[in-house]
Amino acid sequence: MNILTSHSPEARSSSTCLELENVTIRYGRQEAVRNVNMRIPSGKVTAFIGPSGCGKSTVLRSINRLNDLIPGCTLAGRVIFQGHDLYSSQIDPVQVRRRIGMVFQKPNPFPKSIYENIAYGARINGFRGDMDALVEGSLRQAAVWEECKDKLAENGLSLSGGQQQRLCIARAISIAPEVILMDEPCSALDPISTGKIEDLVRSMRGQFTVVIVTHNLQQAYRISDLAGFFNVIPSSDGFSKVGVMEEFGDTSQIFNAPRQDTTRDYVAGRFG
Ligand SMILES: Nc1ncnc2c1ncn2[C@@H]1O[C@H](COP(=O)(O)OP(=O)(O)OP(=O)(O)O)[C@@H](O)[C@H]1O
Ligand SMILES: [Mg+2]
Structure with a gap:
């Protein structure tokens, strides 16, 4: 089945975009995260927070089947996208990645012109419309048009790190995905570039469902509608550790009225 053709406006407007049911992910025999359950609503920004190694990136990558590319990585449970x-x-995982895009920690423009960074993906996805308009519109939406408009033929790698990251976001949104995953997209950026990306993420609400991993608690508080707190706990074998999602809810509840003591300690900056 081609999930592209199964997309309907009704599906898009339904309130749940993604549902994780008892998701356990292993690298080889080692469990990385266990029994993750969550419902991610459409058109909202959901943040994953928690200490290093608790499985935030692993779960994020499972949402567009990027872990398939890691030998030995397996998933039990279900990840449901619009039913x-x-x-x-x-x-088809390729179709999944077209509808669920990804922005990585380190900006990764193609070593091609700024223009081609947008046009290339659109072309291979069968875009037949006005390419100039698509390039401009995507760069404008990603708030990097003014800095790029006079040098569209220059290599994307010639931009600053913050501009490169906005170019990567422009590239991601240019093929009109429904979901955009972001794994610490600001961690390599200065505060001004970070502020621009935060504004951008906020502006994406409504049009896209965004799931973002961040170590920056203030950032999670500023930009997300919902937050999932992940933690690492001792595994039942007594030797290893495993990631679990300890709490999920509205960001204001997670930060201001957490139900779990560990969430309270984490958002208060007591560990991690
Ligand atoms: N490619 C891999 N092969 C084997 N184990 C891995 C791989 N990637 C992650 N892991 C393990 O899975 C667990 C979760 O890692 P993950 O990278 O998802 O954590 P994280 O919460 O994103 O951490 P960080 O905040 O440091 O980015 C860790 O124990 C890690 O060592
Ligand atoms: Mg990570």
Whole structure:
């Protein structure tokens, strides 16, 4: 089944975009995260927070099947995107990644012109419309048009780190995905560039469902509607550790009225 063709306006407007049911992810025999359950609503910004090694990136990558590219990485449970189990044998992971885009920690523009950074993906996805307009619109939406408009033929790698990251966001949104995943997109950026990306993420609300991993608690508080707190706990074998999601809810509740003591300690900056 091609999930592209199953997309309907009704599906898009339904309130749950993604649902993780009892998701356990292993690298080889080692469990990385256990029994993650959550419902991510459409059009909202959801942040994953928690100490290093608790599985935030692992869970994020499972949402667009990027872990498939890691040998030995397996997933049990279900990841449901608009009613479809993304790990069912009928689903094409390439189509999944078209509808669920990703922005990485380190900006990774193609070593091509700024223009081609947008046009290339659009072309291979079959875009037949006005390419100049798509390039301009994507760069404008990612708040990097003014800095790029006079040098569209220059290499994307010639931009500053913050501009490169906004170019990568422009590239991600240019193919009109429904979900954009971001793994610490600001951690390599200065505060001004970080502020621009935060404004951008806020502006994406409504049009996109955004799931963002961040170590910056203030950032999570500023930009997210919902937050999931992940933690690392001792595994039942007594030797290893495993990641779990300890709490999920509205960001204001997670930060101002956490139900778990560990969440309270984490958001208060007592560990991690
Ligand atoms: N490619 C991999 N192969 C084997 N184990 C891995 C791999 N990637 C992650 N892990 C393990 O899975 C667990 C979760 O890692 P993950 O990178 O998801 O954590 P994280 O919460 O994103 O951490 P950080 O905040 O440091 O980025 C860790 O124990 C890690 O060592
Ligand atoms: Mg990570």
